[in-house]
Amino acid sequence: xxxxxxxxxxxxxxxxxxxxxxxxxxxxxxxxxxxxxxxxxxxxxxxxxxxxxxxxxxxxxxxxxxxxxxxxxxxxxxxxxxxxxxxxxxxxxxxxxxxxxxxxxxxxxxxxxxxxxxxxxxxxxxxxxxxxxxxxxxxxxxxxxxxxxxxxxxxxxxxxxxxxxxxxxxxxxxxxxxxxxxxxxxxxxxxxxxxxxxxxxxxxxxxxxxxxxxxxxxxxxxxxxxxxxxxxxxxxxxxxxxxxxxxxxxxxxxxxxxxxxxxxxxxxxxxxxxxxxxxxxxxxxxxxxxxxxxxxxxxxxxxxxxxxxxxxxxxxxxxxxxxxxxxxxxxxxxxxxxxxxxxxxxxxxxxxxxxxxxxxxxxxxxxxxxxxxxx
Amino acid sequence: xxxxxxxxxxxxxxxxxxxxxxxxxxxxxxxxxxxxxxxxxxxxxxxxxxxxxxxxxxxxxxxxxxxxxxxxxxxxxxxxxxxxxxxxxxxxxxxxxxxxxxxxxxxxxxxxxxxxxxxxxxxxxxxxxxxxxxxxxxxxxxxxxxxxxxxxxxxxxxxxxxxxxxxxxxxxxxxxxxxxxxxxxxxxxxxxxxxxxxxxxxxxxxxxxxxxxxxxxxxxxxxxxxxxxxxxxxxxxxxxxxxxxxxxxxxxxxxxxxxxxxxxxxxxxxxxxxxxxxxxxxxxxxx
Numbered sequence: 001x002x003x004x005x006x007x008x009x010x011x012x013x014x015x016x017x018x019x020x021x022x023x024x025x026x027x028x029x030x031x032x033x034x035x036x037x038x039x040x041x042x043x044x045x046x047x048x049x050x051x052x053x054x055x056x057x058x059x060x061x062x063x064x065x066x067x068x069x070x071x072x073x074x075x076x077x078x079x080x081x082x083x084x085x086x087x088x089x090x091x092x093x094x095x096x097x098x099x100x101x102x103x104x105x106x107x108x109x110x111x112x113x114x115x116x117x118x119x120x121x122x123x124x125x126x127x128x129x130x131x132x133x134x135x136x137x138x139x140x141x142x143x144x145x146x147x148x149x150x151x152x153x154x155x156x157x158x159x160x161x162x163x164x165x166x167x168x169x170x171x172x173x174x175x176x177x178x179x180x181x182x183x184x185x186x187x188x189x190x191x192x193x194x195x196x197x198x199x200x201x202x203x204x205x206x207x208x209x210x211x212x213x214x215x216x217x218x219x220x221x222x223x224x225x226x227x228x229x230x231x232x233x234x235x236x237x238x239x240x241x242x243x244x245x246x247x248x249x250x251x252x253x254x255x256x257x258x259x260x261x262x263x264x265x266x267x268x269x270x271x272x273x274x275x276x277x278x279x280x281x282x283x284x285x286x287x288x289x290x291x292x293x294x295x296x297x298x299x300x301x302x303x304x305x306x307x308x309x310x311x312x313x314x315x316x317x318x319x320x321x322x323x324x325x326x327x328x329x330x331x332x333x334x335x336x337x338x339x340x341x342x343x344x345x346x347x348x349x350x351x352x353x354x355x356x357x358x359x360x361x362x363x364x365x366x367x368x369x370x371x372x373x374x375x
Numbered sequence: 376x377x378x379x380x381x382x383x384x385x386x387x388x389x390x391x392x393x394x395x396x397x398x399x400x401x402x403x404x405x406x407x408x409x410x411x412x413x414x415x416x417x418x419x420x421x422x423x424x425x426x427x428x429x430x431x432x433x434x435x436x437x438x439x440x441x442x443x444x445x446x447x448x449x450x451x452x453x454x455x456x457x458x459x460x461x462x463x464x465x466x467x468x469x470x471x472x473x474x475x476x477x478x479x480x481x482x483x484x485x486x487x488x489x490x491x492x493x494x495x496x497x498x499x500x501x502x503x504x505x506x507x508x509x510x511x512x513x514x515x516x517x518x519x520x521x522x523x524x525x526x527x528x529x530x531x532x533x534x535x536x537x538x539x540x541x542x543x544x545x546x547x548x549x550x551x552x553x554x555x556x557x558x559x560x561x562x563x564x565x566x567x568x569x570x571x572x573x574x575x576x577x578x579x580x581x582x583x584x585x586x587x588x589x590x591x592x593x594x595x596x597x598x599x600x601x602x603x604x605x606x607x608x609x610x611x612x613x614x615x616x617x618x619x620x621x622x623x624x625x626x627x628x629x630x631x632x633x634x635x636x637x638x639x640x641x642x643x644x645x646x647x648x649x650x651x652x653x654x655x656x657x658x659x660x661x662x
Contacts, residue, residue: 253619254528257608
């Protein structure tokens with residue numbers, strides 16, 4: 001789960017990482033009030049789950065509370081990278097001497113947290129020269145010890161009080177990451193202001209699998225589409241909207257990806273990724289089919305390799321949805337495995353065609369999306 | 376022959392009395408697996424489906440020689456259960472559970488590395504060798520023969536292994552690495568075992584987008600004497616979206632389908648465009 005910048009900064013503040021003084025607001029009037037409280041020039045920042053906010057005009061500076069109000073009004077009315085702006089962060093404008101990049105994330109290949117830092121912050125890490133980047137893998141049992149933090153400061157050329165301030169921040173970032181189950185903690189830029197560093201931005205991603213034990217972190221779903229939210233509420237663990245016209249359901253992440261690949265290679269456009277899971281039962285499968293319909297597809301393609309999932313359950317669900325809600329588009333079903341014969345018989349009875357072979361079925365679904373579209 | 380476990384292996388199940396544990400215990404027994412013990416706190420001393428129960432893993436290993444354990448444990452308790460198995464000295468640990476926090480996975484996997492323990496998973500169907508299944512692979516899919524299979528995803532493996540079996544091509548072992556960001560075992564570990572296994576004549580690698588496990592595997596494949604056929608899922612996946620598996624995500628331009636196909640092809644592996652082509656390629660190789 002991606003956190004908004006202001007949430008990341010609130011977490012940082014809890015851990016003693018210096019952040020600019022400021023607050024999240026949702027109206028222009030509040031923005032004016034916060035600017036007045038700060039009593040100095042401020043920056044008004046759109047809170048959206050996307051980078052490149054500055055380039056999109058989603059970050060504005062204001063010298064007075066009145067200017068902050070009008071900047072806020074403007075930003076609240078715009079979309080940033082296609083996302084509506086519902087929240088703003090109003091905070092003091094920093095005096096920037098230089099900018100540092102620092103991030104800690106998980107390197108799956110090395111099975112370790114990895115800290116990446118550079119003296120050239122402010123731009124994306126991908127845009128930086130390899131020789132400017134310092135990368136250190138950490139041992140989960142050792143953590144980030146003070147000597148390691150000092151060494152990092154030395155490597156990026158920091159000295160004296162500044163090195164101390166930086167070392168202190170990276171250790172606190174590591175603690176925050178471990179204790180809050182973060183997959184990513186990134187500060188870019190970490191601004192050098194006098195003898196100390198301040199986190200001018202905050203990018204924190206919390207591990208979805210750990211949300212159950214991070215209840216004090218506000219739940220954010222603004223990067224999900226409406227259909228993705230419906231799928232989540234229906235208990236479907238994995239759903240991604242892709243924008244095409246062939247709605248796809250399969251069971252298992254790998255076979256679902258494989259199904260989408262096949263549809264695309266045959267010239268079709270998948271509407272979504274949906275892993276309906278294993279052993280979902282009739283009711284759960286019916287809900288999943290309704291989510292497919294909610295996308296207004298031209299064709300529905302269901303690809304089931306029944307292991308724990310029973311083919312007859314899938315067939316019953318399809319018949320249930322057809323009878324109770326209606327299915328206005330053609331449905332292509334590929335079905336093999338557990339209770340296959342029962343499933344196929346139920347489908348035939350209800351007028352659905354079933355295939356054994358994934359290739360033939362995928363080809364059929366693609367053909368129908370081109371010729372036999374929605375009535 | 377097979378890798379990691381074989382028909383002689385003695386197996387423990389942690390979480391044996393739960394719904395999943397009970398269901399898959401029976402399936403594992405039907406497959407021919409020798410399940411010698413189960414751990415179920417509060418139920419020690421009882422017998423469950425013919426298997427003696429123990430309070431702790433330590434108690435079970437005192438009573439039986441145990442080669443491998445399978446965890447059917449809810450995600451919040453997996454770290455403790457896996458560490459218990461590691462400290463009790465079990466050398467192969469299969470973690471079926473999905474949605475284990477990544478911080479817990481880091482602890483499990485790194486401790487296992489220190490102790491020389493093989494972790495299969497998390498978020499996997501497990502593995503199977505002749506008469507020894509650890510996990511949830513459908514029994515009908517597997518048959519004995521000369522092909523080693525190592526995969527990141529479950530149902531795709533069922534699809535491919537099922538086709539192999541129905542074409543009369545059996546397997547030495549089938550291993551699922553799991554779909555998470557921090558898998559306990561990677562392709563290279565398993566390819567090395569298949570390369571050394573005299574019965575394995577060819578290897579199938581089923582990968583997917585995200586991470587760099589396939590690229591690492593490619594480096595090793597260059598040195599292998601046995602042929603490798605690969606299939607990769609996720610060609611059509613957009614960047615930045617997690618495709619079901621926590622690890623199946625293209626991040627910052629890394630882990631793309633194209634990059635993986637290129638690495639594998641250059642290493643001499645045959646890469647199939649469709650799952651059904653895998654079987655044809657293997658058939659041709661075994662002729």
